[in-house]
Amino acid sequence: MSILKINNKLSSIIPLISIPQFFYIFFLLFIPFSGLIIYSFWTSDFFDIDRTFTLFNYYFILLEEHLYLFLIFKSFFIGLLVAFVAIPIAFILAYILTFKFQRFSNLLLGIIMVSTLSSYLIRIYAWKIILGEQGIINKFLLFLGLINEPLTFLLYGNFSIIITLVHILLPFAFLPIYSSMQNIDKQVVEASRDLGVSLIMTIFKIIIPLSLPGIVAAFLFCFILSSADYVTPQLVGGADGVMIGRVIYDQFGHIGDPPLGSSIAVILLVLFSFLFFLIFIVSKLYKITKNKIRFFFSYSKIYKNNNFSLFLSKIPFGNIFLFLILVFLYMPLFVIIILSFNSAKFGSFPIEEFSMHWYFELFKDGVFHESLIASLSVGLIAVFGTFILSMPTSFIFVRKEFFFKKIFLLISLAPLFIPGIIIGVSWIAGMGILNLRPGLYIVSAAHILFCIPFFILIMRSRLMNFDLAIEEAARDLGSNPIRVLRTVTFPIILPSIIGGSILVFAVSLDEFIITNLVIGAHSTLPTYIWGMMRYGLTPTANSLSSLMIIISVFLVIISSLIMKNQKTNIFAK
Numbered sequence: 001m002s003i004l005k006i007n008n009k010l011s012s013i014i015p016l017i018s019i020p021q022f023f024y025i026f027f028l029l030f031i032p033f034s035g036l037i038i039y040s041f042w043t044s045d046f047f048d049i050d051r052t053f054t055l056f057n058y059y060f061i062l063l064e065e066h067l068y069l070f071l072i073f074k075s076f077f078i079g080l081l082v083a084f085v086a087i088p089i090a091f092i093l094a095y096i097l098t099f100k101f102q103r104f105s106n107l108l109l110g111i112i113m114v115s116t117l118s119s120y121l122i123r124i125y126a127w128k129i130i131l132g133e134q135g136i137i138n139k140f141l142l143f144l145g146l147i148n149e150p151l152t153f154l155l156y157g158n159f160s161i162i163i164t165l166v167h168i169l170l171p172f173a174f175l176p177i178y179s180s181m182q183n184i185d186k187q188v189v190e191a192s193r194d195l196g197v198s199l200i201m202t203i204f205k206i207i208i209p210l211s212l213p214g215i216v217a218a219f220l221f222c223f224i225l226s227s228a229d230y231v232t233p234q235l236v237g238g239a240d241g242v243m244i245g246r247v248i249y250d251q252f253g254h255i256g257d258p259p260l261g262s263s264i265a266v267i268l269l270v271l272f273s274f275l276f277f278l279i280f281i282v283s284k285l286y287k288i289t290k291n292k293i294r295f296f297f298s299y300s301k302i303y304k305n306n307n308f309s310l311f312l313s314k315i316p317f318g319n320i321f322l323f324l325i326l327v328f329l330y331m332p333l334f335v336i337i338i339l340s341f342n343s344a345k346f347g348s349f350p351i352e353e354f355s356m357h358w359y360f361e362l363f364k365d366g367v368f369h370e371s372l373i374a375s376l377s378v379g380l381i382a383v384f385g386t387f388i389l390s391m392p393t394s395f396i397f398v399r400k401e402f403f404f405k406k407i408f409l410l411i412s413l414a415p416l417f418i419p420g421i422i423i424g425v426s427w428i429a430g431m432g433i434l435n436l437r438p439g440l441y442i443v444s445a446a447h448i449l450f451c452i453p454f455f456i457l458i459m460r461s462r463l464m465n466f467d468l469a470i471e472e473a474a475r476d477l478g479s480n481p482i483r484v485l486r487t488v489t490f491p492i493i494l495p496s497i498i499g500g501s502i503l504v505f506a507v508s509l510d511e512f513i514i515t516n517l518v519i520g521a522h523s524t525l526p527t528y529i530w531g532m533m534r535y536g537l538t539p540t541a542n543s544l545s546s547l548m549i550i551i552s553v554f555l556v557i558i559s560s561l562i563m564k565n566q567k568t569n570i571f572a573k
Helices: 003-017 020-040 056-064 066-100 102-117 120-131 136-144 158-182 186-194 199-210 212-227 231-237 244-251 258-284 286-298 307-314 317-339 357-364 366-399 405-412 420-434 440-464 468-476 481-510 513-518 525-534 540-563
Strands: 043-045 048-050
Touching (some): 020 258, 020 366, 020 405, 020 420, 020 440, 056 066, 056 258, 066 102, 066 158, 066 199, 066 258, 066 317, 102 317, 120 136, 120 231, 158 199, 158 212, 158 231, 158 317, 199 212, 212 258, 231 244, 244 258, 244 420, 258 420, 317 540, 366 405, 366 481, 366 525, 405 440, 420 440, 420 513, 440 481, 440 513, 525 540
Antiparallel strands (some): 043 048
């Protein structure tokens, strides 16, 4: 290799040095993973940690105590069920918005995604109210006379876990699939129909293959996040709904075994990494899939329109399906809001009497005030830190070419794909090794880590659609690069910066999984709700939940309005 080629390669690597966000993620994500691995080779004797190197924990999990392997496979099975339920629904929803409701697609997209930023804990709590023996579903079925006594299997079991996780993860499955469909050339689909190809064959032979990247991303979201979740099993799973994430969480509790929990987390991390490898192999086949579409068109006369396709095209399937999905997404939120105005001390539906009593009780609570201040402080720090770290990275990822660019982009987005329980316990292990105490400063650092991918996706998408001719014209007129950035580029991308910052604040306000593990004696609004749900639930939880729903929805609407005139596709290549 010539010296010139070596210099070219070195120059292509130089931009990596200027990515502060990359190093932030590396030190606060991958280095704690190292601490977690080190922890896994230790043993625990009640409150004392024996730091002698040993493989006992792995031997105990893999060869001696089969309960842990059973729970791992059970969790993976539930993760697969969640994915197999959520992805077809998300695909149909994406198809409807892309090809049936193009005129209102942006509005419907906003309505669907707004539901995701209402509190994670609140939605789980709402499903407890809906699925309980005295819940809405049982009361409705009893009213219709379809059952004689309440159904007991709806809550505290695998069924309630799957339903709740599908509700939580459905929008996250929908978004990448919808983004992939937006990149499909509509003329290809129209050509297929003009050639007489049935609707079903068009979907299976054209739309699904071209949407494969989005489907793969949706599968990763649903499977990984659901199989490692610990909050949902703990709140709605009951004794029969224990999953491996809850076991890891319990091991890091006051009477747990952190080294054993670390070993379980490491095993999960290895299995998820292997899954990523398999997905990488599948993604390589995507180019082959694209070429097959031409072959399909060559023999398209085989797949003529049939009576079933004609039947589907005549019924208002899209309208009905969209309505049912919106009911599924928003019913838990409406239930919480309605119950917040119930005068009764115990939640009952319908409400006994309209009252603002529990809102007044909430604002009298000093712990609520402290939690509110903590959440607002951490949220503002997260916005500032995310902006400082992510803006240079966004420009570099879009405007610079260097080796392993996609790999470093994947690392930047890693916090989205790694389960919060694994990130949280790795931080606990890292703090234990470094003798760091939990607190709000740790929470703030964790929120920045978690929020970086959201900001990166928004800014990267905006910069990819930026017309560079505007900057070139400004430089031709004699402006230096700094002035071009200050007077031309920055004002144009400012709406995306503001919208992304608002979104980051909303995400930080709702973050619970990692926060609960590293916050220590302090409290944020989500951990405050968690405490009420676990230790003496009162109707004030409904009031606080309603306030957080309203705040989250308001922030997302403002963010969407700010960015409405800017074309974005956060899952663009």
